[in-house]
Amino acid sequence: MAGGVAAVTLGTTKAATASSPDVFVHGVASGDPTPSNVVLWTRVTPAPGADPGSGIGPDCAVEWEVSADPQFRQVVARGRTTTGAWRDHTVKVDVAGLAPDAWYWYRFRALGQVSTIGRTRTAPALGAQVDRLRFGVVSCANWQAGYFSAYRHLADRDDLDAILHLGDYLYEYAPGEYQARDVVVRPHDPPAEVITLPHYRRRHAQYKTDPDLQALHARLPFIATWDDHESVNDAWAGGAENHTEGAEGSYADRKRAWQRAYAEWMPVRYELGGVLYRRFTFGSLADLSMLDLRSYRSEQVSSRFDQDIHDPSRTITGDAQLQWLTSGLAQSQAQWKLIGNPVMIAPVRFPSTLSVERRRALGELTGTPVIQGLPMNLDQWDGYAADQNAVYSLLRDQGIQDTVFLTGDIHSAWAADLPSSPRDYPRDGNSVGVEFVCTSVTSDNIDDILKVQPQTVSKAIVGAIKVNNPHIKYVDLDSHGFSVLDVTRERAQMDWYALDDRTVRGSAAQHVMSYAVTTGTQQIHRVEEPVR
Structure with missing residues (x-):
């Protein structure tokens, strides 16, 4: 199972401004792979002051997508969820329906910003x-x-x-x-x-x-x-x-x-x-x-x-x-x-x-x-x-x-x-x-x-x-x-x-x-x- 994929630069297309904080400052992560599922994670900062543990900040819609290639030409799954202060603005999605023993790339979108691209494997x-x-x-x-x-x-x-x-x-x-x-x-x-x-x-x-x-x-x-x-x-x-x-x-x-x-x-x-x-x-x-x-x-x-x-x-x-x-x-x-x-x-x-x-x-x-x-x-x-x-x-x-x-x-x-x-x-x-x-x-x-x-x-x-x-x-x-x-x-x-x-x-x-x-x-x- 090890190896079998070329090295890829995991980049980002984030674009924060002084009035719009870096939405994805805590990165992205994945875990708990099964033959068909993998858990994807991130945390969003929806507004200035909505810091971890603060208990404040508006609810935020977050989109996610999973692709069979790092350029996202072959998107195989996507969805939308909402997070808020009740879960410290973290996002955790259990993506289903994936192929076994396969590499995938994933990213999140929120408030006009795109997260770092992550890589995972079933x-x-x-x-x-x-x-x-x-x-x-x-x-x-x-x-x-x-x-x-x-x-x-x-x-x-x-x-x-x-x-x-x-x-x-x-x-x-x-x-x-x-x-x-x-x-x-x-x-x-x-x-x-x-x-x-x-x-x-x-x-x-x-x-x-x-x-x-x-x-x-x-x-x-x-x-x-x-x-x-x-x-x-x-x-x-x-x-x-x-x-x-x-x-x-x-x-x-x-x-x-x-x-x-x-x-x-x-x-x-x-x-x-x-x-x-x-x-x-x-x-x-x-x-x-x-x-x-x-x-x-x-x-x-x-x-x-x-x-x-x-x-x-x-x-x-x-x-x-x-x-x-x-x-x-x-x-x-x-x-x-x-x-x-x-x-x-x-x-x-x-x-x-x-x-x-x-x-x-x-x-x-x-x-x-x-x-x-x-x-x-x-x-x-x-x-x-x-x-x-x-x-x-x-x-x-x-x-x-x-x-x-x-x-x-x-x-x-x-x-x-x-x-x-x-x-x-x-x-x-x-x-x-x-x-x-x-x-x-x-x-x-x-x-x-x-x-x-x-x-x-x-x-x-x-x-x-x-x-x-x-x-x-x-x-x-x-x-x-x-x-x-x-x-x-x-x-x-x-x-x-x-x-x-x-x-x-x-x-x-x-x-x-x-x-x-x-x-x-x-x-x-x-x-x-x-x-x-």
Whole structure:
């Protein structure tokens, strides 16, 4: 499926004047491709002062059209809709009736202006023979910590089918609360921690003004899920580590606010009150299940010694989503079962032999509330043993093969087998799947937390992690960047790319590592060269 189309300049014919604001200042986007449908998105500014989160501005008619060519000589779908302050003047259209496995171009018109031209692609037909899929994979893009050069590098490629965004598309912190080694590269708007609906809308809008993110959205469809920073740090169903009832209002109100803003501002097939977890099928080659691990989870335990970790009533997925996930895995007819997974599912036992400072840094990186010993990240699947065991047992007992978890959250790169019994691995050689974890786009990692040069102190930490976890084959605790996942009949391969400097706009990027899993093996191996 990857490739097969010539590079195209995605231009614009906008013509703003002093009395008529730039109507399409937040760009265009597409997402959630199926064989016949794709979601198109934009935001209009209908009048001066009708800014995101303002709650003011007139209703506005918006026209859209989709073409089989970038010159719009072969328009295949068009329509008209109305937006207004009730949805922050965003526009989201689920276009139907498209041909499968096809590139399309789209644009919007409003108030005499024409938007940037975007490009998107539908998924292959159900059951179709597909030889290859290639996705950009990203997570954890903190505006205050640097520039989104990783997005630019992905937008410059012409061999990708879609972008998988695994969460932390934005951050909720106020200026000065979380940035690059305690330096604010560019301050957040609004200049406060976002709590209310107007504030979440403004924060989404700020991120949508980034030129590299706009370029990537205009270039490729996104398949996205949220993690915690689209809402608030370490969120769970009824609260969050960084939310204080009373001082910051009701968490239920805050949850409705961030979910509504996400529904308005992201090109996802989701509206407030619905479910974000969903599945995409790419012919007979792969299924992709995108998880929501914040809306339904039980509160995190406070200590590694807390026996509630093993309480079967505690959940990270919620009962309905777990049933949806496990039944989907069991019934899948696709060769590869890909899972967009916001937090790590591989078991991780952090070493207790590290210095207090290094243990503290690992604790800050992972959100683990205890320092002594640091045996696990309690915000990950490790803190929810019943759900973790349910997935592992299903894969093992039903002999389900070629399962790949694609994960974000932890601001670092990991490649791991998923051992049926971590205590007996690799002696018994039983792995039920694999996991590839992408780095952060900009968010701090170990070298930033410790304020040291990359690949210095972290080497000792990585060595200790691998000794304690022989199923983990690769860890990079220092890089920022992006990944590319290439899926064929023979194997699934992840390539990691690192930025030279996230604080420099236009930073170069270098390939740093590749790992792959051969079909039927459930075990990863190193690959010397990235996909071309």
